Amino acid sequence: MLKKKKINVAVTGLNAIDSPGPGVPVIRALRDSKLFDVRIIGLSYESLEPGIYMHDIVDKTYQIPLPSAGKATLMERLKYINSIEKLDVIIPNFDAELFNFIKLVDILKKELKINVFVPTLEQFEERHKSNLPEFGKKHKIKIPKSKLIFNIKEIPALRSEFTYPVVVKGKFYDASIAYSPEQVATYFNKISAKWGLPIIIQEFLHGQEVNVTAIGDGKGNTIGAVPMRKQYITDKGKAWSGISIDDKNLMNMTRKLIKSTKWRGGMELEIIKTSEGDYYLIEINPRFPAWVYLAVGCGQNHPEALVRLALGQKVEPFKKYDIGKLFVRYSWDMIVSLDEFEKISTVGEL
């Protein structure tokens, strides 16, 4: 039997909450690996991220500074963590932290010998929600009509360009459907207070939302892709259960996009399939989704492939996946001692 290679992997996104981060499913995928024997180092931002307390999932957790602290502060913290843990790979799982990690890719490799396989800065920037219309034109992909607004005074004029309802989106997160200018104003205030400006107004498309979790090798090859349809959606719009589907058009679109962008790393595509059978890209998330473990269940271990790519190994593309596999999420109350909570809150390690 093949002896598993021991590696130390740091993972962020331990917030397995109602709007879950991808950290815990990414770790589960790595624990299922037939190639690697992983020691998992959790990197957390808050003391109540559930992954911190899942000791069969995460071996040790360190708090890291919020993305707003900048890359130098993050680098200092990673130097400290690496001095103890000797990290081989870091897998960042939040959109908001990616900018700092992208900026640190070379220096982490050179100074600390840590491998990070993330999109390039250009890939990361051009797929921003606010840049999506240009992205669509460049890569010949249909995008719903969108407009950026910076001021509440621009709302009345939207009526001449859009038919209600419209989708009101924040530049990083959040999206709400507004049926009137008054509702647009309400969401404008709510979302801009949290995520800043601009606000994106997007045409509302009637159809079915389908999603793809995928991984590109940075040379234009799709290493793996699994499409899913949400079966049960929470009031935050998150999939609480979903099913893998067989949609060749969706797979063609994914491969075309990865080839055209030479995408590097994990990604999630959010797509609306209209009743006419047209596919509109509504969002690209530059990291694995929280449902990435479904891909593992379907026979494609994307996080394992990402680690192999990060380590510079040649990875052959997956050729198939199981269709009709479901994931059903659940919540679970853990009992945590005050000592543990105190330790992560004060010392920043557990």
Added chain:
Amino acid sequence: MKLKKNLALSDSGFVFDPSTGDSFSTNPIGLEIIRMLKEGKTANDIKSQIIKTYMTDDVSFEKDYYDFVNMLSKHNLVEGVEKEKN
């Protein structure tokens, strides 16, 4: 009328459309009709088969059959509705 080729049917009457992820339940006669449609049988073939096996007449069969077929079409289980795109 042609049903989607890749529809998965189970003996219990569970119908799964792998291209959309939709699933449905049908009764034994519905399952029998779907199976015959999948085999490429025409409406007339199906009518003969059903009338031979069950106590029903032409008019009742046609009414129920076309209701059922409309439902299949409405649920996008019929082939040719979607085009393959690049």
